[in-house]
Amino acid sequence: MAEPKSFHMTPQEFREQGRAVVDWIADYYERIETFPVMSQAKPGEIRKELPDAPPQTGEAFDAILADIAPKILPGITHWQSPNFFAYFSSNTSFPSILGELLSAGLGVQGMLWVTSPACTELETHVLDWLVEMLGLPEKFSSRGSGGGVIQDTASSSALCAMLAARERATYFVSNDRGCDGRLVAYTSSQAHSSIEKAAMVAGIGRENLRVIDVDANFAMKPEVLGTQIAADRDAGRIPFFVSATVGTTSSNAIDPVAEIGRICREEKVWLHVDAAMCGTAALVPEFRWIQDGLELADSYCFNPHKWMFTNFDCDCFYVADREAYVRTLSILPEFLRNQATATGLVIDYRDWQIPLGRRFRALKLWFVIRHYGVEGLRFHVQRHVELAQEFAKWVRADDRFELMAPPPLNLVCFRHRGGDEANQKILDRLNRSGDVYLTHTRLNDRLTLRLSVAQTQTEIRHVERAWKRICEEAAGL
């Protein structure tokens, strides 16, 4: 049987085309400020430029790459632009991009230790490094009772934490018998929507997720939590899970984890702490207070893919009790049995997540940490906070505007005093101009503008220009 012609790209062609893509990306970053930050495309505009029918025969790679600028870029909202101040950032860096490239090149599956020991061991190792770098409680290290794993998002971490809490609270029978209708979960009114989604997915039901009120700074009121848990227990319910937030999506509010943690300990309720955005700040000793009380948490997550120059997806999730956690998510079908797993000496990360398969995501995180060093990461995080604080000063000094929440770190919530309509106009005009991209929230039922400073290339001149443009739009009202 002779081997017929192949349609594959050869390694030599890959060298050439790979170089072309690398150069394309470098060019992109060199001219990224020339694009409107928020895509100006209308619904359907991008699809319209694509051929209706799939290609029957292959095309030259040059032709494919040449299509990116005219056909794809108009539909790109430039998350990596230094003028991107919307949502939370999802920043990246060149070393991270190269880590992702290498991971794609190796193309390994990390579902079991044996399916690529390096994929598992590097992940465990780097997540232990982060315990040290952030000053996280030692129990979250694999050298303690717990350990870390890379999940795709904080949403998945919240779901996994809720599942582990559900099993622990029901003596590990919910997986077998289905969800117990008496279970009740808690989070604040400012928590991320993923907590509500987790309650839906896990069969808890959002009516059984108590939304706890917040104080003037939008942080959970622990006394209300305590009262609610007691009331639920009196009513024969089973309080099982609290999710506290370190850096809420709306306003970067920081729940009082120490007080919440004491209540959870007393009530034997699982405490999950979601620091998706802000967790990275703990790299800087002066911001490490955001982790106060974390020693009382059962699980924790933060996202290097938000603020640590590591491209999405890279959410670092830690548990304090890996045995209970793995018991929640483990299934071992025959086709996955192997000697290494049977010894119990290795971690099989398939038991730490919902999907079975997983890519080698630790590579990019390892590249980022080694490229920047603790020093470099710390520098940039501190710098982002400085820039946001500088912006907050300008807002405070301008009578037309007001801060809507104290800006603890790198997010500033503010508004024009002219009312919701004025703020909506400012926002729409700014975003349509393409000069900057900001998004909004509602705080105390008022439309509030958010300026989130965390893009890799954002410098003082970008923040100055954002403020100048905001002032111009305000003047034009």
Add this chain to the structure above:
Amino acid sequence: MAEPKSFHMTPQEFREQGRAVVDWIADYYERIETFPVMSQAKPGEIRKELPDAPPQTGEAFDAILADIAPKILPGITHWQSPNFFAYFSSNTSFPSILGELLSAGLGVQGMLWVTSPACTELETHVLDWLVEMLGLPEKFSSRGSGGGVIQDTASSSALCAMLAARERATYFVSNDRGCDGRLVAYTSSQAHSSIEKAAMVAGIGRENLRVIDVDANFAMKPEVLGTQIAADRDAGRIPFFVSATVGTTSSNAIDPVAEIGRICREEKVWLHVDAAMCGTAALVPEFRWIQDGLELADSYCFNPHKWMFTNFDCDCFYVADREAYVRTLSILPEFLRNQATATGLVIDYRDWQIPLGRRFRALKLWFVIRHYGVEGLRFHVQRHVELAQEFAKWVRADDRFELMAPPPLNLVCFRHRGGDEANQKILDRLNRSGDVYLTHTRLNDRLTLRLSVAQTQTEIRHVERAWKRICEEAAGL
């Protein structure tokens, strides 16, 4: 405020280092056959070579890249080796790697249409292309009542399908009130473990997942399914979800979807069809019979990251009724509100998955389809099936061996007639030799060897050598 020194890699450095990584990958593929396919590392061996403490200051990228060969490669199980015949493949190709690179370079979030219209529209478009390329029922197209989305894995697709089924069966109240204890799901004894995991996660409980018996070919017995559903209904239970498999993990068995579908229609039960591995075969007209009955399914998935040269993660998931599906998974917090979403004219893929964030995964799929064309993809899939069928012939012709299941496509299940111990010895020796990598399953309670042919670079000579090595180990028993 002057801008101080930065720790970032410059675009110019990225051009150089990017070229180095591209060349590293090309070199890797050129010498991939020189590595033992299954990593020979012992537990802890990879970690031992890594420094205990994270680096305080940054390192040169050259030094980082230079560490890959000595420190990481010994812990790599070479999934992309043409001698990899284990599990199911997770194949890739150079165009796909370049698509992943470009996606990492652009670094956009596709959670909402507005956060990068191209990310959403290209995904919808390419998934519609695949409806045409595979001859899938038109209802799975976005131009019909349904549509497709890229999930990370078939596990996540199964979970999302089960959730949508749960909501539909309970008039969309489970999300609010928690899971209804009367719900019952069904799958075959040969289904992937992800169905059981989904039942755990979704609060159904695995005791409420009925495991339906299979026939001599390991395909679900539809009459047993029908009887079981009737019995459950008589007992006051709510049958709500059936997962059928097109290409089981153990033996590539193909459930009779048409018959199962008729039962599901009659009983108003959601039918999900998991074709994670085999779905790609439908590119070839002569294999399109694997989709018989699919017009009766409510949801469907197959994995280009298994057998369509697209690197993990890329599972294509289709639903027939996108309204019911989106209603299941949608949450719209204030910070995600925007004009495009409000018009209802756009798809927001955050409502099609568990996580909120998502990368631009359609790029790599687009690159692959355009590079190969339908013709090239079809050619390679057909070729893999030919190679597997050739191998099956050799097994049939050798008295020492027997086939353990009919090989419908590219997976051959076989064993040495010498008993379980003999087969375990053959397997262990083969894998320890590093020459090839095979894994096992149990069929009819007998240890069974599996040869899965789907690696991008696997040619007849690799399959011949695998057979030669198997025969050698058998001779040495």
